Amino acid sequence: MIAELGHYALVLALALSLVQMVVPFWGARKDDPVLMGVAAPVSLMMLAFVTFSFGALMTVYVTSDFSVLNVVENSHSRMPLIYKFTSTWGNHEGSMLLWVFVLALFGGLVALFGGNLPDRLKANALAVQGAIAVAFLTFILFTSNPFTRIISPPAEGRSLNPILQDPGLAIHPPLLYLGYVGLSIAFAFAMAALIEGRIDAAWARWVRPWTLAAWVFLTLGIAMGSYWAYYELGWGGWWFWDPVENASLMPWLAATALLHSAVVMEKRDALKIWTVLLAILAFSLSLIGTFLVRSGVLTSVHAFATDPARGVFILGILTFFIGGSLLLFALRAGDLRQGGIFAPVSREGALVMNNLFLTAATAAVFVGTLYPLALEMISDAKITVGPPFFNITFGGLMLPLVFAIPFGPLMAWKRGDLLGVAQRLTVAAAVAVVAIVVTAAATGGGPVLAAVMVGLGVFIIAGALTDIAERAGIGRVSARVAFARLKGVPRSAFGTAVAHLGVGVCLIGIVCETTWSQEHIASMKVGDSFTIGSHDLTFLRIENRTGANFTARTAVFGLSTDGEPEGNIEASRRNFEARQMGTTESGIRTFGFSQLYLSMGEETPDGHISVRATWKPLVTLIWLGAVVMSLGGCLSLADRRLRVGAPRPAKAKPRQDKRPAPQPAPAE
Amino acid sequence: MTSAPLFVAFAAMTAIAIMAVLWPLSRRRLARSERAADLAVYRDQLAEVVRDQAAGRLSAEQAEAARIEVNRRILAAGARDDAAGEGTGSTGRRRAAALFALLLVPAVGAGLYMTLGSPAVPGAPLAARLAAPPDGNDIAILVRRVEEHLSANPNDGRGYEILAPVYARLGRLDDSAQAYRAAIRTLGPSVERYSALGEVLTAAADGMVPQDAVKAFTAAVDIDPRAVKARYFLGLAAEQDGRKADAVALWRSMLDEASANAPWRPLVEAALTRAGAAPKAGAPNTGAPAVSAPQAAAPGPSAEDVAAAQQATPEQRSAMVMGMVSRLEERLAAEPKDLDGWLRLARAWSVLGDKAKAGAALQSAMTAFTGDEDAGRRIEAARADLGLGG
Structure with a gap:
């Protein structure tokens, strides 16, 4: 009975998400507050039904109810209890239900905490969430139904895939999905902005923390998956440039870019259109990741071609949402108001550079992942794009980016002073040089490049510390004053420093493991x-x-x-x-x-x-670095202050040109 | 088997879902316009700048710059024409939305569930199934119980003997062969066990008699040179090996020794015809009951049936089993004077878990053989054997 209740709850969730898609949107078009007011309660009720349904599936798993086909195929009565739980999402059908559950969860959170949003923004965003839910619930019910029953139940199931019988399954997919699907919020807000043709002040204030939360989960999820593969597959490799891994890396890169551009938008009211585009891209890449992993296209392109029901369905969803959102972007982007202006050398400029490199890196991974599939599909030729391609393209793009990391946070908003920043980084650079020499000496003059890379990692760490030290005024003021000022440094600044420090830690781990194993x-x-x-x-x-x-x-x-x-x-x-x-x-x-x-x-x-x-050697730094990064994300997330980027006022010491009209950067 | 509480729960869930739409539609509320929302954010930002300056996070200059920045945004917001007036809802739209929800939610819910759901299938948590009294309704669980018993007492040969034919019927032929082997190991060799083992192995090989099966049949013939099933299959093996003459000789000798109304006669005769040798004249083919395999006592599926069962899905498999039973039932309805048939039917129903039909079969037998004391005794014995009570 519990299985049927869960099934019916899922059907009702679909009905409610249809209402959530149609009524608030209509209300926003007609500017009808009552209709728009339907969005929040309906999305909460949708969440309740999906939760119930997911709970029902979990119950039939835990009680080994073999009258449910999905349980027969993926569970076994003698598995330890925790794996009976995790089998719920250790299979295609269940993991899609988890996906929708997380989607509904985020929709519910917007409904609950979106009290201070303008009505139309909230109604439109929830309507977009509703549309995504409609698509995926339909997909589940018609092609991947976890509640299919068997009339004469067997006495034993076929067990969960042994590779998945690991605590990793309890943590990795939920984290990853919280990341993937969390990006749907930014997407829904971007769509709402495009539908209305305007970006509200509350927009950036909302998008940044939600993206940040998704990013934290995604970072942890990817790190967890990497460590899991490391200890479970018996190879000792921690990253394979495997399409499944790339499927999670691409949204992560886009989310990282989005995170940084959303900062610019929140603080400086600039980069609006670009941020909207990134929000669309980040979630689109999540959808593509879902498609790659869930359609079976990776297992075999040919199997996908012969039994395409699921794959074609997801492909349809993909085309509709990605194509539709990009079309809307093309139509409406012109209506969005441009924001603040800034000089190329400025915090904004640095963040634009970050964005350019990250999106280029995303594109490199995208091509490397999808090109072989596309080629096999049209020409039957099977090629493998392996680590060399990714190491050169991706590595080549990341190097200048990570080198620039320490410079960004030290740069002033609106117009910065590159020379001054460089001067403030001399200590960090000196530490890095020492690190290079020490590394080279300790490894008997091993590969010079590796020693330099370790130095780069140390430079990033020292640079992050420099940022904090600069803010506290360490070295310029007395220790007591510095300590007092250190306490006053906003948590978001600590968050930035810690996250950047994590990148350095991770880099050192990667270099040491690949060079000196x-x-x-x-x-x-x-x-x-x-x-x-x-x-x-x-x-x-x-x-x-x-x-x-x-x-x-x-x-x-x-x-x-x-x-x-x-x-x-x-x-x-x-x-x-x-x-x-x-x-x-x-x-x-x-x-x-x-x-x-x-x-x-x-x-x-x-x-x-x-x-x-x-x-x-130092292999754990790879994952610890990721944990430190997400810790930085959490610190920044904990800082709920409003953000206004205060440009450093043009000081008393004017240069020859009294007050240079800030050049508008070609950012948008 | 659809339960009323289930549909009550469905109705309640549907009602809750509809309420989630109707409730907000019933409330009057005012829209929060974009301009108001924007200005609220800017006001918060200004307050934040003041706090930051007080806390020493911003210098006076920086705070001033930030204030200018925010004020610039406030001016921009004020200058914007705010088309989004503070609209109020229209009753017409509200009614339309309510009607939409009222129709859509139950229609989608019921419509989809009726095509996708299986309200008639009861839940079957394993613990409850194992705890239920063993009433034969759940063959899978019965098998599991016997398996568990056997893994605790691996030398209980009777368990294997019970399990082996059930496995064969469920299409688990490898398990069945293993169980027969275990039965031979623990209970000792017998014609029936070796013959059944050979038959299962043959079924597993899609009707081709494999070497293992030939060994088993030979072992059966070693025990009893007149073993019918074993000799039939040995003939089949010879035929498949291309030794047609051997096959024909073997089958001929079987027919020679057999009584005229042996139930397996037609099968062997057909085999002989297929092998190109006419069955010996004088062996009357009297349209004997269609028995699918040369089994005298124990009814069971033929090798072909079992092989087919192995390929089948659980649904098809249970349909096949039911088909066999109903064929027997139909035949008995036409020719009720077949005591063995009735007893077989009762046993079949008993195995399938339907005690009532098993009892009914015995009752029909009683009716068909009224006055036959010998038959009466056998029926009563079967009744006691199947645990159907007096």
């Missing part, structure tokens, strides 16, 4: 040992273990450093009876920020096992 592959029998990264590993024994729903062969290694025993490290291969599938469980030991990574391969009849051990 050591690998040792060996065929070992009990008693053998080897040394890697100053650690000695001895193969002690191999044994059978039994889990709740799997059996495992576990190899136990003794670990010692300089003769000092440091306990054991275990790697195993699990076999899951229900699916006749295996997984590898890597043994990972963390030393400081570095990790020793051990994975076990095939076992030969004569008792040898193949072992792959990798010493990964």
Whole structure:
């Protein structure tokens, strides 16, 4: 019964989202406050029904109700309870329902907290959210229904894919979807602005924090996914430039750009049209990501072509929303009022540069991801665009961008002083040079480029600290005054510094891991040992273990450093009876920020096992950097003050040209 | 099986959904115009600048610059013609919207649910199914119970013997073969077990008799040289191997030994005809009941049926099982003087979980064989055996 109630709730959610799409929009057209007032209660009720439906699906999963086809296909009564929960979204149908649930959640939040929005903006934005919900609910109900029933239920299910039987599944998809779908808010607001042909003052005030929240979730989601792939797939790789990963990276890049341009818009009332376009692009890339992952086009272009029901449906949704929004943009962008003006060398200018590089990087990833698919579809030729392409194009675009990071926040609004900023960064630059020398010395003059890159990372970190130090006046005023001023520095400034610092941390981790990793592959029998990264590993024994729903062969290694025993490290291969599938469980030991990574391969009849051990210096910085970035995002989000960008007033010391008319930047 | 509470819940949910639309439509409210909203934001910004200056976050100069900036925006907002007047709602539109919701929500809800939903299928949480008394309604759960019992007592051969034919009927042929093997291991070899194992293996190989099956049939013939099923399949294996003469000889000898009304006679005769040898004259083909496999006692699907069942979906599979039962039922309605048929039917219904129909089958048998004491005893024995009470 609970499954049918959930199913009906989903159907009603579709009916309500139709109302949410039509009535408020009509109200906004006719300027009818009562009709516009329908938007908030209806979207809240829609949220209630979708929540109920999602809860119902979760219930049938947890109670192993095998009269629901989806449960049969993805669950098993002997799985640990947490995986019964997570199986709910560990499959196509359930994950689409999670997607819609998050969409409804964001719609509900707009309805709840949008009290101070102008009516028409709110009504239009919620109507756009309603339209997205209509599309995806229809998709779920007709092509991916999780509530399909079976008349004679089997007594056991086919189990969740063993690779997904990991706590990572509990965290990664919800975070990622909160990020993806969170961008729908910015999209809905952009559409509302285009529909009305005007951008309200409240617009930027709203779009920035919502984008920031989505960005924080997306950052954490991507980092989590990367770490999950790292420890679960047994390869020890943390980024593969795989289309599924790129599908989440593209919205992240666009959201990062949007975040920065929204700051300009909020503080300086400039870059409006560009921000609207970015909001459209960011969510469009989320939709494309959803399409890539959910249509099955990645698994096989040909399978997609022969059984295209789902893929074509999503493609239709994609075309409608992306095409429609861009068309509306083309028609209406001219009506939007231009905002403030600024000189090329200014905080705004720096942010424009950030935007240009980020969008170019997005385009590079986009081409690298979609070109092979498009080519295969039209010509049957199968090509692979691999890491070299991405490293050159993406890396090449990111380098100047990250180099510029420390300069941006030190720049004044409206018109800045590049030389002055450079001067203030001399300490940071000096620290960076020292870091380069030390790195080169410590690694015996290894690859020079890598040492320089480490220096760049240090420069970014030092630059971020410089920003805070400058604001507090450290070095210019007494320690007590500096401390008092430090406390007065707004949280958003701390947020900027911390997020930028995270980029530096991440960069150092990436460079160290890719340059100085050591690998040792060996065929070992009990008693053998080897040394890697100053650690000695001895193969002690191999044994059978039994889990709740799997059996495992576990190899136990003794670990010692300089003769000092440091306990054991275990790697195993699990076999899951229900699916006749295996997984590898890597043994990972963390030393400081570095990790020793051990994975076990095939076992030969004569008792040898193949072992792959990798010493990964500073590898955890990659993910810690991402965590620091999102921490910065949270700090900035916690700063709910209104923002007005105060330009540094043209000071008493005028240069020859008394007061240069600020050149309008070619930003819009 | 549709439950009334379910539809009451549906109705309540629909009502709540409609209320979410009608309630805001019933309230009068004033629009918050863009200009008012903009000015509110700017006023907040000015207040913020004052606070920042007081807290020392902005210098006096910076605060002044920011104030100028905000004031510039306020002027711009004031100068804008605000087409969006503070409109009030129109009753006509409100009625139209209410009607729209009132019609759309139930129509979409009921319309879609009627095509997509399955209100008649009851929920089946595993714990409840396992806790329910074993009444035979849920074959999957019965199988699971026996499986669990066997994994705890792996030497209980009777369990395997119960499970093996059920697996075969469910199309799980590999499991069935394994269960027969386990039964042979624990209970010892027998003609029936080896023959059944061979038959399942043949079904799993889509009707081609594989080497494993030949071994099983040979083992059965070793125990009893007259084993009917085993010899039939060995003949089939010979035919498939291209040794037609061997096949014909084997089948001929079967017919020679058999009584004239052996139920499997037509099948072997057909096989002989197919192999190109006329069945021996004198073997009367009396339009005997259509039995699908040469099984004397235990009714079961033929190898072909089982092979087909393996390919089938669960729905098709249960339809096939039901088809077999109803064929038997129809035949018995036409020819009620078949005691074995009635007993088989009762057993089939019992396995399918329908005690009432099993009882009814026995009752029909009683009626058909009124006065036959011997038949009466057998029927009563079957009644006790199937647990249908006195």
